Amino acid sequence: MTGPDVSSARWFRRPRPGGDPSLRLLCLPHAGGTASLYRAWTGPLPDWIEPVLVCPPGREERVDERGPDDVPALVAALADAVRPLLDRPWAVFGHSMGALVAHELALRLVSEGARPPEHVFVSAREAPQFHRPGAVHLLDDDGLAAELLRLGGTHPELLAMDEVRRLILPAVRDDYRLVETYAPPGPTALPCPVTALVGTGDTEVSEDEARGWSRWTDAEFRLLAFTGGHFYFSDDPHDVVRSVTGLLAGSRADGAAVAITERR
Template identity: 65%
Template sequence: MTHHPANPWVRRSRPQPRPAMRLLCLPHAGGSTSLYRLWKDLLPPEVEPVLVCPPGREDRLDDPLPDGIPELVADLGRAVVPLLDRPWAVFGHSMGATVAHELVLWLLEQGHPAPEHLFVSAREAPQHHHGGSVHLLDDDALAAELIRLGGTAPELLAMPEVRQLVLPAVRGDYRLIETYAAAPAGPVPCPLTALVGAADTELTAEEAAGWEKWTTGPFQLLSFPGGHFYLSESPHALVDVVCRRLLTPA
């Protein structure tokens, strides 16, 4: 995995000068690039995965979290601009889906080309934004919430040293998404696919289907077996779907 010290936001395990497509992959609240660790071996050579690493995790533990989603999006947007010299798409999971939508809008506002596709995973559409107060929980309750969602191994969260590393970013990200205004500037001018786990208790089919409002292009809602972290349970099937949408001519 490579990244330039001047651009700590991205990790490029297979850097290519002229790929057919670059796919930006954004993690969930408190998540890291490990969410997509298998994708580099599942994506075809013509699709270059670009994994986004927000502040507060991995080698960015000391980097401060932004004050809000708009600041996060602007910082990320400036970091990925050099990669938009090739056709690109973006996949965001949970909180990452919200950030992905806002990122596309920010880049368009700055005059950059639209993506070929926007994938929003395990996230309700903005008009159904839940908000919440998870970021106000104490460490025990916050760890319990992570275990309930299924994205973190319970045995890891039982280790004080792991909690000390993981929970600050989790709490910070929950603060960002739970205080998010949920008022995007508008729809995106590209195809949008919403993806959900059939057993995900964090959103309803109606909330996921609401993403259709946020594109002027084709929309599709797809369901996979599993819960909120279905993408870790069915990575091959998911990546196959993503590739078919990116590489099949319209």
């Protein structure tokens, strides 16, 4: 395949576009999140893994783009954009809402006969059978900002600035709408390993809900628990990157996490 065209390039930030990586790692952010969530991964990732940071509509340079109507529409557009990058092995890491999208993306591409992923990493997200609808997207701006502060993924001083709230809250609201009106797929197992990651202090996702991802793979499943809350890797991603790298290299995650290995 050839490299990505202009229409697909707007979806991705590629901090290390040169070289000849053995594998590409797609990184999907949380609701309202940006590619910046993963910028600190670029240094610790080895040269053989190229980080490809996904930028959905409604944020950064795409702030004026209208968001999709639902999760299937988002996944369909992302699948079209990513196909030119599937000329070599790939894996996907998604955090919170990004985990939901990562799973749906893998299912869609596999069903369409594309190269399957080497590994799917689902972080801070309950398995689809535990999905809970919600109404956060119906809150006013103050209520939505309060929810972001509760989760701890946004600096309070930013949300205190009116111009910043006007910039980021529309994308947050749209993403919450997608997640809270999402209809999970029927039980279809992926042909690749799935690893669920969770913060031990995350009040949004229990370890049992994360362990439920074992139902969604015909290959190996692991649950990795890290110290921290919903954004357990935002301050220092090195332990998570080391574990992800080890699994992609075919080795066991090291002592950075409590690993529970299960096989279907």
